Amino acid sequence: MHSLQVPCTKENLKEIRYFVENALNRYEISTDDIYFIKLAIDEICANLIIHAHHCNHEDFIEVKIKNEGNTFIFEIHDQSNDNFNLLEYKVPDIQQIIANKKNGNMGLILVRKIMDEIELERCEGHNICRLYKSIPQANS
Amino acid sequence: MHSLQVPCTKENLKEIRYFVENALNRYEISTDDIYFIKLAIDEICANLIIHAHHCNHEDFIEVKIKNEGNTFIFEIHDQSNDNFNLLEYKVPDIQQIIANKKNGNMGLILVRKIMDEIELERCEGHNICRLYKSIPQANS
Amino acid sequence: MELLIQNEDKFHIISIIGDLDASSSVIFDSALEEAINAKAKNILIDCSQLDYISSPGIGAFTSRLEECNQNNIQLVLYGMSPKIENVFKILGLDQLIVIKKTKEEAKIYANDAQFTSPLH
Amino acid sequence: MELLIQNEDKFHIISIIGDLDASSSVIFDSALEEAINAKAKNILIDCSQLDYISSPGIGAFTSRLEECNQNNIQLVLYGMSPKIENVFKILGLDQLIVIKKTKEEAKIYANDAQFTSPLH
Numbered sequence: 001m002h003s004l005q006v007p008c009t010k011e012n013l014k015e016i017r018y019f020v021e022n023a024l025n026r027y028e029i030s031t032d033d034i035y036f037i038k039l040a041i042d043e044i045c046a047n048l049i050i051h052a053h054h055c056n057h058e059d060f061i062e063v064k065i066k067n068e069g070n071t072f073i074f075e076i077h078d079q080s081n082d083n084f085n086l087l088e089y090k091v092p093d094i095q096q097i098i099a100n101k102k103n104g105n106m107g108l109i110l111v112r113k114i115m116d117e118i119e120l121e122r123c124e125g126h127n128i129c130r131l132y133k134s135i136p137q138a139n140s
Numbered sequence: 141m142h143s144l145q146v147p148c149t150k151e152n153l154k155e156i157r158y159f160v161e162n163a164l165n166r167y168e169i170s171t172d173d174i175y176f177i178k179l180a181i182d183e184i185c186a187n188l189i190i191h192a193h194h195c196n197h198e199d200f201i202e203v204k205i206k207n208e209g210n211t212f213i214f215e216i217h218d219q220s221n222d223n224f225n226l227l228e229y230k231v232p233d234i235q236q237i238i239a240n241k242k243n244g245n246m247g248l249i250l251v252r253k254i255m256d257e258i259e260l261e262r263c264e265g266h267n268i269c270r271l272y273k274s275i276p277q278a279n280s
Numbered sequence: 281m282e283l284l285i286q287n288e289d290k291f292h293i294i295s296i297i298g299d300l301d302a303s304s305s306v307i308f309d310s311a312l313e314e315a316i317n318a319k320a321k322n323i324l325i326d327c328s329q330l331d332y333i334s335s336p337g338i339g340a341f342t343s344r345l346e347e348c349n350q351n352n353i354q355l356v357l358y359g360m361s362p363k364i365e366n367v368f369k370i371l372g373l374d375q376l377i378v379i380k381k382t383k384e385e386a387k388i389y390a391n392d393a394q395f396t397s398p399l400h
Numbered sequence: 401m402e403l404l405i406q407n408e409d410k411f412h413i414i415s416i417i418g419d420l421d422a423s424s425s426v427i428f429d430s431a432l433e434e435a436i437n438a439k440a441k442n443i444l445i446d447c448s449q450l451d452y453i454s455s456p457g458i459g460a461f462t463s464r465l466e467e468c469n470q471n472n473i474q475l476v477l478y479g480m481s482p483k484i485e486n487v488f489k490i491l492g493l494d495q496l497i498v499i500k501k502t503k504e505e506a507k508i509y510a511n512d513a514q515f516t517s518p519l520h
């Protein structure tokens with residue numbers, strides 16, 4: 001299992017992406033798939049850093065990467081108390097976002113389109129967001 | 141605390157260096173100091189990966205970075221059973237290494253020169269190599 | 281990320297170098313806002329050195345689409361890699377944002393569009 | 401890491417691009433061995449694009465110093481950044497390995513050394 005823990009600052013998103021890319025590089029995953037996976041994890045982490053931790057560098061976020069056969073499991077761990085429910089959140093449509101003229105609301109659309117499954121686990125102030133992606137041709 | 145866990149392969153050394161650099165970048169540490177610290181950690185990790193884990197990608201190595209004031213503590217965790225004792229090891233001198241004509245034996249010379257202190261901890265198959273470096277001007 | 285801002289004739293060109301993510305998009309966002317406020321009529325975004333884009337980077341464009349359309353400002357992106365174009369595509373934005381292959385094509389498009397009355 | 405190998409007159413030049421670490425030093429090591437086996441008399445190592453070096457990279461040089469000296473092979477490193485030169489310095493290797501600022505200086509040194517009888 002690969003794992004990375006960094007403080008909740010936006011500057012660490014690049015490090016998270018580098019970590020994900022490096023972890024996936026030794027599998028036979030197309031660079032297009034790697035790009036999309038990096039993107040989905042970046043979006044989830046950016047949301048946690050910004051909305052749940054308000055960029056507090058004393059808080060931490062951890063990304064773990066596991067694989068079971070050709071299914072990759074990406075876990076994002078954090079310890080915030082906010083009760084945003086990613087699974088119940090209804091993503092807006094793109095025309096609505098444009099009419100709205102605000103920069104936002106596209107991250108979770110991307111996550112939903114990229115990942116096969118999203119799972120949330122909460123346990124005593126410890127939150128896990130689990131993303132599943134199956135890559136048929138991936139071989140270590 | 142920053143931490144990174146990767147499989148024991150030499151290809152992951154670059155990721156470890158990137159991680160260390162990113163973790164130190166937000167402090168006021170000169171790029172020269174960052175280079176040397178990256179180097180010392182790289183040398184310890186390379187030794188563990190090569191000599192203790194024989195590049196077995198099913199084994200893992202973890203790097204943790206903490207700081208207490210201006211002292212940085214770098215912990216390298218692994219789970220090998222080899223009984224090499226870094227602290228008792230006497231480094232050879234450079235003339236001897238050159239006469240020897242083999243590529244090796246310079247890593248630990250560098251670690252000793254760069255780091256202020258080295259500490260080993262072993263506990264039920266879990267090893268920690270702790271490196272201390274104090275950087276007077278470092279401020280977060 | 282770094283930005284390179286140049287004016288070629290009537291074209292205001294912003295080149296994005298590196299990664300446009302939640303951390304760097306703030307700077308890009310203001311550069312784009314500034315160009316619009318300065319009444320640039322043809323804003324070309326050079327994406328040939330853009331390595332990565334995530335939603336706040338894309339949002340910088342979508343949040344200003346209406347304003348650009350209303351003020352007859354031509355906002356044209358060019359030179360992006362297929363990977364990055366894919367991100368616009370899965371959001372369906374390739375139909376709403378003008379994306380061209382080369383700087384030349386971008387300039388020709390902006391020129392033509394400027395002189396045909398906009399539909400909006 | 402990438403290697404670029406070029407011959408300029410009697411100079412065999414190996415340019416190292418990127419990081420020379422425990423992972424990549426194996427390839428560099430064989431490139432250096434090959435140059436020696438091919439009886440190159442002036443081996444210049446272009447370090448101007450070398451971003452990082454750790455002990456196995458340095459060991460590629462030290463392990464062949466004796467052989468080079470005995471066979472009157474001039475091994476000259478040039479163009480390295482101060483950071484990388486520091487690594488050679490803290491090992492005391494700046495006294496034992498020839499390090500020059502520019503390719504020109506490296507060539508002049510190799511040329512002169514080739515025609516003065518070596519001390520070893």
Ligand SMILES: Nc1ncnc2c1ncn2[C@@H]1O[C@H](COP(=O)(O)OP(=O)(O)O)[C@@H](O)[C@H]1O
Nearest residue numbers: 047048051052082084104105106107108109335
């Ligand atoms: N982890 C989170 N904690 C609290 N709120 C969140 C979280 N993730 C998302 N949100 C809310 O959901 C909205 C949509 O998220 P997203 O689609 O990623 O767009 P963006 O974050 O760019 O606005 C956010 O604006 C925010 O209000």
Ligand SMILES: Nc1ncnc2c1ncn2[C@@H]1O[C@H](COP(=O)(O)OP(=O)(O)O)[C@@H](O)[C@H]1O
Nearest residue numbers: 187188191192222224244245246247248249455
């Ligand atoms: N973690 C380790 N486990 C077993 N042996 C080790 C370990 N670290 C170092 N050694 C031994 O100490 C020697 C010196 O290490 P070092 O100075 O780093 O040079 P190198 O590893 O390049 O030979 C190694 O060659 C190896 O025999």
